Amino acid sequence: MIKNKGITAIAFSFLVIAISFAVVATSGNQITEDKTNLWQHPIFQTPDLRVVSIPFSQQPQLGKLIDQCIDIVDVNDSKVTAHINNIELEWLYESGFKPEILFENVSKMNRWMCDPELLHVFHSYAQMTNELQNIVNVYPGIANLYNLGSSVQNRTIWGLKITNNPDIEENEPEVRICGCHHGDELMSVELPLLLAWYLVENYASDPYIKYLVDNREIWIIPMVNPDGREHVTRYNANGVDINRDYGYMWRDKQSSSPSPFSQPETQVIRDHALDNNFVLSLSFHTSGDIVNYIWNYKGQPVPDHDVVSHLSQQYGSHNGYWVVEGYDWYQTCGDTNDFSYGCRGGMDWTIEVQNSNIPQAWDFNRDAMIEIIDAADMGLTGIVTDAYSGDPIAATVWVEEVYWPCFTDPKVGDYHRVLLPETYIIHYQANGYEEEVLIVEVTDSDEPTVLDVSLIPGNNSYAYQITWCNFKDPYTYPNNFQNNPTEAISALGYPDNIFASTGVGGTIVLDMGKETKILDLDGKPDFKIFEGDDTKDGYHVYVSSEWDGPWTYIGLSVGTSEFDLADVEIKHAQYIKIVDDSDGDPYETNPGVDIDAIQNLATANANKPPERPEAPSGSTEGTAGVEYDFTTGTVDPEGDDILYMFDWGDSTFSQWLGPYDSGDTVTASHIWDEKGDYIIKVKAKDQYGKESPWSDPLPITMPKDKTINPFTIFLEQLMERFPILEQILQLIYVYLG
Numbered sequence: 124m125i126k127n128k129g130i131t132a133i134a135f136s137f138l139v140i141a142i143s144f145a146v147v148a149t150s151g152n153q154i155t156e157d158k159t160n161l162w163q164h165p166i167f168q169t170p171d172l173r174v175v176s177i178p179f180s181q182q183p184q185l186g187k188l189i190d191q192c193i194d195i196v197d198v199n200d201s202k203v204t205a206h207i208n209n210i211e212l213e214w215l216y217e218s219g220f221k222p223e224i225l226f227e228n229v230s231k232m233n234r235w236m237c238d239p240e241l242l243h244v245f246h247s248y249a250q251m252t253n254e255l256q257n258i259v260n261v262y263p264g265i266a267n268l269y270n271l272g273s274s275v276q277n278r279t280i281w282g283l284k285i286t287n288n289p290d291i292e293e294n295e296p297e298v299r300i301c302g303c304h305h306g307d308e309l310m311s312v313e314l315p316l317l318l319a320w321y322l323v324e325n326y327a328s329d330p331y332i333k334y335l336v337d338n339r340e341i342w343i344i345p346m347v348n349p350d351g352r353e354h355v356t357r358y359n360a361n362g363v364d365i366n367r368d369y370g371y372m373w374r375d376k377q378s379s380s381p382s383p384f385s386q387p388e389t390q391v392i393r394d395h396a397l398d399n400n401f402v403l404s405l406s407f408h409t410s411g412d413i414v415n416y417i418w419n420y421k422g423q424p425v426p427d428h429d430v431v432s433h434l435s436q437q438y439g440s441h442n443g444y445w446v447v448e449g450y451d452w453y454q455t456c457g458d459t460n461d462f463s464y465g466c467r468g469g470m471d472w473t474i475e476v477q478n479s480n481i482p483q484a485w486d487f488n489r490d491a492m493i494e495i496i497d498a499a500d501m502g503l504t505g506i507v508t509d510a511y512s513g514d515p516i517a518a519t520v521w522v523e524e525v526y527w528p529c530f531t532d533p534k535v536g537d538y539h540r541v542l543l544p545e546t547y548i549i550h551y552q553a554n555g556y557e558e559e560v561l562i563v564e565v566t567d568s569d570e571p572t573v574l575d576v577s578l579i580p581g582n583n584s585y586a587y588q589i590t591w592c593n594f595k596d597p598y599t600y601p602n603n604f605q606n607n608p609t610e611a612i613s614a615l616g617y618p619d620n621i622f623a624s625t626g627v628g629g630t631i632v633l634d635m636g637k638e639t640k641i642l643d644l645d646g647k648p649d650f651k652i653f654e655g656d657d658t659k660d661g662y663h664v665y666v667s668s669e670w671d672g673p674w675t676y677i678g679l680s681v682g683t684s685e686f687d688l689a690d691v692e693i694k695h696a697q698y699i700k701i702v703d704d705s706d707g708d709p710y711e712t713n714p715g716v717d718i719d720a721i722q723n724l725a726t727a728n729a730n731k732p733p734e735r736p737e738a739p740s741g742s743t744e745g746t747a748g749v750e751y752d753f754t755t756g757t758v759d760p761e762g763d764d765i766l767y768m769f770d771w772g773d774s775t776f777s778q779w780l781g782p783y784d785s786g787d788t789v790t791a792s793h794i795w796d797e798k799g800d801y802i803i804k805v806k807a808k809d810q811y812g813k814e815s816p817w818s819d820p821l822p823i824t825m826p827k828d829k830t831i832n833p834f835t836i837f838l839e840q841l842m843e844r845f846p847i848l849e850q851i852l853q854l855i856y857v858y859l860g
Contacts, residue, residue: 172206172357174226177215179203186600187218189454192379194357194364197411198453206357244481245309246316248278248349254316255283255345262323265289265336271344272391275360278349280391285322287337292532294506296499296539297340299404299469300492301392304366304459306351306358310478311407315345317485318492335496342399348388365389366408367457370591370632371465371611372420374456383457383591384671392459396467400532402499402539403434404471405492406459411475412444412487417464419449419473420456422603426525426610430543431470434498438472441494442487449473454600465611466589468529470541500571502542503563507531507551510577511816517636518553518578519587519616526621528612530588539571549574552616554639555726557581580816582731584723586615587636590670590698595626597709606712614718622655625662625715628705632698634670635723640697641666641688642725648685652701655719661704662716666696674700685724731760732813733785736767739803739821747825750794755805755818759785763809769793770817772801782810798825 172194179185179201188195188203193211197204207215207222215222246254259268267289271282286295300318302311322341325332335341346352350360359365363379363386370383370393384390416435417425425431432446439446449455463471472495476484507518515536520529522540524547531538544567551559556578565572592611596602607624614623614633625631635641641650654660659682665674666688675691688696703715734757741753759765764782771777771793783789795801803821808814842849 172208173212173224175205175207175212175215175222175224177203177205177220177222179220182601183599184220185453186602188220189600195453195455203453246312246345248346248353251312251316251345252279252281255281255319258283258319258323262326265326266319266323271395272387274348274350274388275386276350276353278353280344280347280349280388282395283319283343283345285319285336285341285343286339292534293340294535294537295338295340296402296504297342297399298496298499299342299344299396299399299401301344301347301404301406301459303346303348303352304406305364305408306348306353307355308357308407308409308478309352309355310409310476310481310484312345312352313481314407314476314485314488314492315343317481318489319343319345321489332493335493339496339499340399341496342395342401344392344395347392359386359388361386366459367455369393369457369459369462371462371589372456373591373593374420375593380457382671383593393462396463396469400467400530400539401463401469401471402541403495404459404463404469405495406471406473408473408475409478412442412477413452413473413475414439414444414446415449415452415460415473415475416446417449417460417471419458419461420454422448422450422601423608424448425464426527427464427470427541430502430525430541433543434470434495434541435472437494437498438474438491441491444474444487450603454602464527466591468527498541500539502571503538503540503547503549503565503574504571505538505574505576506536507538507553507576507578508536509556510579513577516553516556516578517587517638518551518556518576521550521552521616523548523550528588528615551576551578552583553578554584554587554636554723555580556583558583558617582726583617584636584639584726585617586633586699586721587639588615588634590632590634592623592625592631593629594624594631595629595703595709595715597627597714606710607714609713609717614720616720618653618720618722620655620719622713622717622719624656624713624717625701625703627707627709627715628703629715630700630702631718632670632700633718633721635697635699635721637697639723639726640668640695641699641723643688643694644725645689647687647724649688649723649725650699651685651722651724652680652683652699653719653722654682654684654717656713656717658717660716661706663702663704665700665702666691666693667698667700668696670698679704730763730809730811730813733757733759733763733765733807733809733815735816736805736807736818738819739769739805741803741821741823743822744824744826745795747795747798747828750792751823752790752792753803753821754788754790756786756788757807757815759807759809761809763811765807765809767791767805767807770802770804770806771795772803772823773797773799779808795823795825798828800824 194206195203255268259266267284269282271280300315302315326336348359365386365388368380368386368389373383384393414435416431435446460471460473463469508515517533518531520538529538529540542565544565546564549561559576559578563574589611596604609624611623613621661681663679664677667674675693677686736755736757739753739755742751745751762785766779766781767789768779769777769791777791801823804817806815806817
């Protein structure tokens with residue numbers, strides 16, 4: 124049963140709006156503006172969508188409205204509240220619906236038409252920009268303002284970063300707070316702004332707030348859709364509902380969006396999410412009192428359902444909001460929440476709040492927002508680095524018990540995986556490295572469990588992340604992918620017989636990784652698509668160097684297949700698009716092509732360096748001034764000749780010694796001139812210059828100097844002049860035993 128949280132509550136709330144907005148005393152929220160041209164505001168100059176209530180008696184009727192791209196604002200019991208235009212109104216009547224017109228336009232519903240002064244209680248784009256700039260000017264040590272990109276009409280989309288070192292990327296969990304995906308949802312701007320002021324103003328006086336700011340990177344984006352806010356309309360300047368434009372399970376039948384991430388505003392949020400691994404996010408909307416959690420496109424629970432439900436209930440405990448999985452409210456595709464989790468592994472909520480009485484809305488949400496920021500470090504955290512260089516790497520962290528990826532920040536190497544207390548099996552994977560599997564117990568404490576991991580270089584390279592996808596579902600509402608429980612992320616990583624089924628005619632686009640893009644190998648295939656399931660399915664393959672094309676068609680294939688970029692005269696590609704050939708039964712289990720993995724053969728088939736040499740073998744204690752021998756060895760995967768270089772630990776190195784045959788034992792010698800402790804290492808390279816990592820070290824200590832005897836010096840000089848003497852002395856030593 125869907126709870127009744129709809130238009131009735133909105134209507135009653137606006138009866139008291141004039142009193143509620145008389146004074147807004149919250150710090151940092153003062154507004155001043157010339158109101159002489161108020162009636163020239165676009166909301167009063169352009170026609171607006173009608174607000175209607177549409178009764179429905181059966182679930183398929185709701186699905187018909189969704190498939191028709193009706194702009195649904197709310198669903199409660201057996202009624203839909205929607206914004207519609209004249210053409211859609213005509214379609215409703217022709218399709219047998221009986222819509223009731225509640226308001227002739229949104230401005231009338233919100234009483235802006237009859238009392239335009241109410242608009243000035245909320246921040247305009249210019250006022251919001253001024254507020255953000257004021258925060259940075261007053262609190263430069265903990266706040267920085269970034270231009271994230273521009274809207275359709277070239278307005279800057281601002282991102283405010285609040286942390287103790289806002290100019291530096293640190294090992295800290297990142298949290299994102301967004302507002303105003305829909306330009307007429309004015310309260311959604313106010314709560315992020317108020318949160319920003321609250322954090323900076325209480326930093327010096329509240330130890331708890333100081334702790335959060337010092338140990339988190341908090342991003343606040345109050346206006347995702349500044350053009351829509353300026354025109355007080357739900358849509359952006361292209362007439363697109365941008366909260367249906369995101370690429371995860373984007374659906375062409377449920378959106379005015381022409382393609383995934385088609386709008387500059389969603390591209391800004393996408394790019395920002397790729398640069399910052401947000402652990403938890405909140406996206407504010409109106410009107411209602413709802414905590415809406417993932418998934419929105421289907422009713423099957425996310426693998427992280429337990430912790431998502433826990434945090435959702437925690438948020439709702441502060442305000443009595445209705446806590447609901449998005450699909451159980453009403454289905455949407457291509458929204459922010461599903462993109463955040465589906466493509467980037469971050470947990471994201473839609474918080475529906477009232478559209479009036481700013482102080483009350485702030486009071487209802489303040490502590491809940493703070494607790495979400497706090498929760499960003501619960502569970503498991505650490506840094507993933509290269510085992511030899513110590514450099515941070517772009518890795519993927521998988522938890523077997525809640526099978527969903529978490530990405531490291533390649534600039535720092537840190538990861539933050541929100542988990543409830545339990546024992547987990549963790550898989551650490553990265554392109555160009557061997558997988559590491561560890562067991563860890565996450566404890567119930569105020570501090571996260573820390574597990575740093577170093578990965579050994581290898582030649583594995585597979586699809587890194589989901590760029591966008593559109594899985595086809597043949598059912599009418601409630602179309603819940605009943606016959607396709609697979610997840611898009613199953614196409615990532617190694618072949619493991621866990622696959623992503625696209626549905627008949629579905630599409631998936633995968634990113635192979637910026638540093639591990641596919642390169643054309645002369646005379647060899649460059650990448651391999653592993654197709655799972657027992658049935659071989661047909662699919663079309665495209666490649667591109669950019670996520671949105673242009674795409675080069677590779678061809679049609681069936682089952683597991685290898686592909687060569689040379690066939691289409693392409694030198695490199697980072698993105699692979701796979702489209703099911705539509706030749707199948709949409710109602711079978713796991714319909715469409717089943718993508719298990721995509722392997723970068725260019726990396727796997729490339730010339731490999733010699734294996735890591737054995738640690739040098741020899742003395743671990745000696746005398747300064749005396750020469751000592753050390754041995755080592757290794758093999759080359761291709762059997763190439765090998766050269767060796769020794770690091771003697773005293774700031775000197777040997778020359779490249781060799782070449783030697785693969786597998787040979789090699790000996791080198793060295794004299795240390797001074798007493799001390801030294802570390803000896805060795806590395807190898809093949810005849811093509813591919814170098815191995817350094818070996819494990821061998822410590823050696825020189826506790827004393829070589830004793831100098833005048834007779835010995837005289838004897839050594841004599842033997843240098845007359846080499847026959849050395850041979851005579853050796854014979855004497857042998858004779859004397």
